[in-house]
Amino acid sequence: MATGTHTGTGRADVFRKCYDFKRADEVKAAGLYPYFIPIEGSEGTIVTIDGEPKIMLGSNNYLGLTHDPRVIAHAESIAKRYGTGCTGSRLLNGTLDIHLALERDLADLVGKEAALVFSTGFQVNQGTISTLIGRDDTVIIDKLDHASIVDGCQLAAGQTLRFRHNDMADLERVLKKAESNSGGKLIVVDGVFSMEGDVADLPEVVRLAKKYRARVMVDEAHSVGVMGPTGAGAAEHFGLTDDVDILMGTFSKSFASMGGFVATEAKVIEYVKVHARSMIFSAAMAPYAVATVQKCVDILKTEPERRERLWRNAEYLKEGIQSLGFDTGACDSPVVPVIVGEVMPTFAFWKDLLIAGVFTNPVVAPAVPPNSSRIRTSVMATHTEDLLSQALEIFKKVGKQHGLI
Ligand SMILES: Cc1ncc(COP(=O)(O)O)c(C=O)c1O
Secondary structure (H helix, E strand, O other): OOOOOOOOOOOOOOOHHHHHOOHHHHHHHOOOOOOOOOOOEEOOOEEEEOOEEEEEOOOOOOOOOOOOHHHHHHHHHHHHHHOOOOOOEHHHHHOOHHHHHHHHHHHHHHOOOEEEEEOOHHHHHHHHHHHHOOOOOEEEEEOOOOHHHHHHHHHOOOEEEEEOOOOHHHHHHHHHHHOOOOOOEEEEEEOEOOOOOOEOOHHHHHHHHHHOOOEEEEEOOOOOOOOOOOOOOHHHHOOOOOOOOEEEEEOOOOOOOOOEEEEEOHHHHHHHHHHOHHHHOOEOOOHHHHHHHHHHHHHHHHOHHHHHHHHHHHHHHHHHHHHOOOOOOOOOOOEEEEEEEOHHHHHHHHHHHHHHOEEOEEEOOOOOOOOOEEEEEEOOOOOOHHHHHHHHHHHHHHHHHOOOO
16 A cells, blocks of 8 residues: 555655556465575575475576685685775775785686776676767667666767677678767677577677777676686687677676676776776675685686586586477577566466476566566586486476476
8 A cells, every 4th residue: 555645645756656566466466476585595506495495596606616615714714804894985995905816816817908896797887888988989789688788888978789689690780880970889798698598609799890890898797607718708718808808707606706897908997997987986895705706716727627517517407408398599508598488477387396396587578588488597517417307307397287398
């Protein structure tokens, strides 16, 4: 029931849209509301929900490092030394020596001159893109790029143009259209698309960027730690590190923490550092988060077998889901979507998977195109084959119940 001084006065009220919003209540009444599910405990691959163990197939913990005892011990010791938070912006009182050390390690990892860490990956895209795209410039993005890229473009002074998902002929059409613009051009793509699990056609993006004199930025959120000979990401995977001008990544996935980084030429980092509002007007990444990422980078470098296990698990899950007869789209990464179509059948499938023992993520528009609602699954290096085959059995049983296979 709407309350408050504006109710019934006939005056416009910014709360009106909230009082009128019924969709979440309807889905809750149907017993199918799938968001903000509280997890009571976690061992990484197994989580506890409502007192019951569930196989976790819905996290971005690709290397399975969130519960690694070495990572936890390092985070604890750094929290003891520096405290629990920085309580201020990097610009003023929030820069620690470990931020700078981590930036050197990350620049080294991805093969760029310099790097800059922000408190979230979202802030990296928002701050970097809005800072670099001036009034006369054009930013060109894939229609399925992450929301943080879209928001960065919205904050930018210049023009934003979009091309069809991973469609290089359409990218060329857009680049031609932008030729008459007087300013510079930046193409931004996800390395691995988060809801599709497919990989950007970077060789073609780079070729077209050279032809039309555009710069290239790759969001490696789902590819750093996962792809490439040293785990540096999709650009490294294609041997294009030097041809991609800007790389960004997050710490909320393979690096088992929170925060993000951008890596590029030192002169560009120096500029972004003092212009990006999401860097300047937001508190610095917490010390224990920095420590977590430092340890994860060390482990990534010294334990390549983790990535091998991750890819074995990704293949195992993908082949298993496909052989059951589900549609997984064009995925080629540890993200394996199971495409259902309509929203409510997707929520109903998700719910029964959870009851049967598997935690997944239901994804609907606008995160994916309408009528392409899906269950997003993703594997970790630490899933055992036994656990994944248990999950596949559950997909088989529930998929049949729902008439999906
Ligand atoms: C492709 C992509 N870019 C950026 C982000 C933002 O990262 P963060 O979670 O660190 O804010 C995400 C995470 O959801 C992502 O999937």
